[in-house]
Amino acid sequence: MNLATKLEQVKGVGPKTAAQLRSVGLETVGDLLAFLPRKHEDFTNVAPIVELKPGNVTIRARCEKINTRPVRRGLRLTTAVLADDSGKLNAVWFNQPYRTQQLGASDEYFFFSGVFEYNYGRYQLTNPSAELAKELPVQAERLLPVYRQLHGLKSQTVRKIIEQLRPLMSVLPETLPPSVVAHEALMSRADAISAMHFPRRAGDVVRARERLAFEELFQLILASQLNKIENQKLQGYQITFEPDVVRQFVSQLPFALTNSQRRAAWDILQDFEHATPMNRLLQGDVGSGKTVVAGIAARQAASAGYQTTLMAPTEILAAQHAETLRVLLSPFGVTVGLLVGSVKGAARAALYAQIANGDVDVVVGTHALFQDKVVFHNLGFVIIDEQHRFGVEQRQRLLGKSGVLPHLLAMTATPIPRSLALTVYGELDVSVLNELPGGRKPIKTSLVSPPSRDKIYQRVERELQAGRQAYIICGLIRDNPENDRKSVEAEYKKLKNSVFGHRTIGLLHGKMKPDEKDRVMRDFKDKKYDILVSTTVVEVGVDVPNATIMMIEDAEQFGLSQLHQLRGRVGRGKHQSYCYLMMSTNNKPSERLREIEKSNDGFYLAEVDMRLRGPGEIYGRMQHGALNLQIATLADTKLIARAQKAAQAFIASGDNLADYPDLAREVRRNQRLTTLN
Numbered sequence: 001m002n003l004a005t006k007l008e009q010v011k012g013v014g015p016k017t018a019a020q021l022r023s024v025g026l027e028t029v030g031d032l033l034a035f036l037p038r039k040h041e042d043f044t045n046v047a048p049i050v051e052l053k054p055g056n057v058t059i060r061a062r063c064e065k066i067n068t069r070p071v072r073r074g075l076r077l078t079t080a081v082l083a084d085d086s087g088k089l090n091a092v093w094f095n096q097p098y099r100t101q102q103l104g105a106s107d108e109y110f111f112f113s114g115v116f117e118y119n120y121g122r123y124q125l126t127n128p129s130a131e132l133a134k135e136l137p138v139q140a141e142r143l144l145p146v147y148r149q150l151h152g153l154k155s156q157t158v159r160k161i162i163e164q165l166r167p168l169m170s171v172l173p174e175t176l177p178p179s180v181v182a183h184e185a186l187m188s189r190a191d192a193i194s195a196m197h198f199p200r201r202a203g204d205v206v207r208a209r210e211r212l213a214f215e216e217l218f219q220l221i222l223a224s225q226l227n228k229i230e231n232q233k234l235q236g237y238q239i240t241f242e243p244d245v246v247r248q249f250v251s252q253l254p255f256a257l258t259n260s261q262r263r264a265a266w267d268i269l270q271d272f273e274h275a276t277p278m279n280r281l282l283q284g285d286v287g288s289g290k291t292v293v294a295g296i297a298a299r300q301a302a303s304a305g306y307q308t309t310l311m312a313p314t315e316i317l318a319a320q321h322a323e324t325l326r327v328l329l330s331p332f333g334v335t336v337g338l339l340v341g342s343v344k345g346a347a348r349a350a351l352y353a354q355i356a357n358g359d360v361d362v363v364v365g366t367h368a369l370f371q372d373k374v375v376f377h378n379l380g381f382v383i384i385d386e387q388h389r390f391g392v393e394q395r396q397r398l399l400g401k402s403g404v405l406p407h408l409l410a411m412t413a414t415p416i417p418r419s420l421a422l423t424v425y426g427e428l429d430v431s432v433l434n435e436l437p438g439g440r441k442p443i444k445t446s447l448v449s450p451p452s453r454d455k456i457y458q459r460v461e462r463e464l465q466a467g468r469q470a471y472i473i474c475g476l477i478r479d480n481p482e483n484d485r486k487s488v489e490a491e492y493k494k495l496k497n498s499v500f501g502h503r504t505i506g507l508l509h510g511k512m513k514p515d516e517k518d519r520v521m522r523d524f525k526d527k528k529y530d531i532l533v534s535t536t537v538v539e540v541g542v543d544v545p546n547a548t549i550m551m552i553e554d555a556e557q558f559g560l561s562q563l564h565q566l567r568g569r570v571g572r573g574k575h576q577s578y579c580y581l582m583m584s585t586n587n588k589p590s591e592r593l594r595e596i597e598k599s600n601d602g603f604y605l606a607e608v609d610m611r612l613r614g615p616g617e618i619y620g621r622m623q624h625g626a627l628n629l630q631i632a633t634l635a636d637t638k639l640i641a642r643a644q645k646a647a648q649a650f651i652a653s654g655d656n657l658a659d660y661p662d663l664a665r666e667v668r669r670n671q672r673l674t675t676l677n
């Protein structure tokens with residue numbers, strides 16, 4: 001038996017189990033050893049029932065009585081009596097009816113991860129996990145690895161097979177360069193994987209996780225540093241800075257640039273002068289004025305004879321950008337075109353022709369820009385708004401429309417915490433707009449408990465009477481029997497038939513057709529509605545300065561960054577704006593919500609969110625889909641800093657990546673994931 005041995009050849013693995021393993025991508029012995037436990041349960045503190053103290057507890061007990069009943073819509077309650085030699089205890093599970101079948105009367109179980117608490121007038125154990133005591137490893141190692149349950153594959157099954165493979169642990173190869181392992185004083189890979197599957201002490205797991213997490217981060221950061229080096233070898237268009245052109249453009253703006261806008265524009269204009277293509281991220285909170293910065297750069301590019309394209313995630317945003325840029329650029333003879341799905345027929349054909357012969361200098365659009373029919377005359381500058389919404393391939397297709405690689409500016413209002421910027425975006429240069437244009441009043445944010453709802457409706461009414469407009473945000477499109485969250489369809493109806501019967505109300509959600517959505521947004525902008533009841537589709541970029549008040553229903557359900565983005569839809573004009581975070585219960589608000597009540601700073605809130613919820617929640621798609629971090633988290637800033645230093649040292653050492661084939665394979669894979677071009 002070796003690492004390449006197929007799992008079906010391992011003793012005790014039947015055809016059915018082998019098929020199950022294969023269906024989750026585990027084919028060989030090596031695959032299974034690399035399938036690491038999701039967590040470890042600590043059985044070192046099994047307590048007799050009579051001695052339990054409130055908090056997280058583990059007990060060893062029998063289940064004397066159990067039954068499940070529906071309590072209300074969407075809630076089934078399972079209650080049980082658990083007993084050991086010292087006493088009895090009530091246990092409850094919410095929506096886990098399978099416990100009734102799982103827990104037979106005569107067997108002993110370990111119950112763990114449950115909370116022992118005082119609730120409804122008595123002590124009970126809430127939502128414990130359960131493992132059949134006799135199925136636990138014989139020699140009770142007390143720290144029990146728990147594996148992800150995939151497609152019905154039980155943690156128990158995985159544990160048994162891995163037990164068979166134990167002798168192979170010692171032959172697991174080292175995958176990091178030995179110099180790195182030594183310098184960082186890391187566990188060997190063989191020891192780390194062995195400790196994850198067969199931990200003796202909690203300390204083993206900590207050190208094993210450190211080693212494995214370090215390796216993941218090292219691979220990721222090395223990839224982005226290598227990308228940066230490769231980018232610097234690419235040939236781009238050199239665009240010479242023309243002070244008079246830029247000065248003239250800036251002087252006709254109806255406002256003075258903020259210092260950070262000035263700095264960001266300068267960064268870009270300097271990048272333009274280099275022979276290598278720009279690869280820059282422009283981060284700025286909502287309302288910080290990114291579009292103007294892009295406009296300055298587009299002006300300079302046009303003056304040098306290059307076309308610019310700006311890609312936005314939605315038609316309405318594209319139209320908004322086109323309008324803004326047209327106002328800014330047309331006085332200088334720079335022409336702006338808008339290419340979106342709704343431009344059809346002859347108009348579209350004409351636009352294609354103008355793009356191809358260079359009559360249009362700046363082409364703003366949506367995904368429509370990707371189509372093969374779009375051929376540029378001389379594309380020198382690509383701007384992508386809210387770039388995290390686009391996949392790597394889409395970006396590449398756009399960049400491929402130029403002979404030489406054009407300059408790239410990605411703009412985002414999502415504040416990216418430093419640790420994430422170092423890993424995922426390490427190859428990008430970053431400019432930050434960290435101040436709001438003058439004259440803006442900070443939005444006043446308040447948490448609101450259910451009894452104060454009517455008072456808030458009165459405040460909304462007062463704003464409407466003053467000629468302003470309001471947003472009301474709900475998480476759901478329609479009511480869902482599984483939970484009590486508010487939906488836009490139900491709220492829309494309710495408000496129309498009650499407090500706001502005398503007002504015009506618009507309805508907006510993501511299941512509507514794109515042109516319908518655009519119409520509603522435009523109508524709101526044109527003041528045809530006083531109130532817009534919407535899901536989070538209004539999150540990004542929409543600019544209605546007259547909207548000054550927002551209610552966010554079930555505020556507890558949203559992430560901090562998302563609440564902040566939503567809130568940014570108000571406070572965009574000269575009037576004082578308000579945001580009310582409506583709580584669905586009278587419970588004490590969480591630390592998270594109190595933070596957003598206190599702060600208007602998106603970067604600060606992103607850091608808090610990352611600390612409180614972990615980056616997986618915030619950057620979920622990216623973390624699990626693309627980054628594929630199993631052990632490391634982006635919240636571990638200390639380890640990230642170490643990995644960054646180590647990656648730099650590795651590159652500086654002149655050591656050849658190809659000498660470490662396992663590392664090289666992972667680094668190449670990551671290079672494709674994180675690169676922007």
Ligand code: ADP
Nearest residue numbers: 255256257258286287288289290291292437438
């Ligand atoms: P975002 O960064 O959210 O994309 P925008 O570019 O849409 O911000 O700008 C928001 C609003 O602020 C726009 O109406 C824009 O004209 C205005 N604006 C931009 N820069 C300034 C400035 N320096 N002073 C005053 N208003 C500005």
Ligand code: MG
Nearest residue numbers: 290291385541
């Ligand atoms: Mg914007």
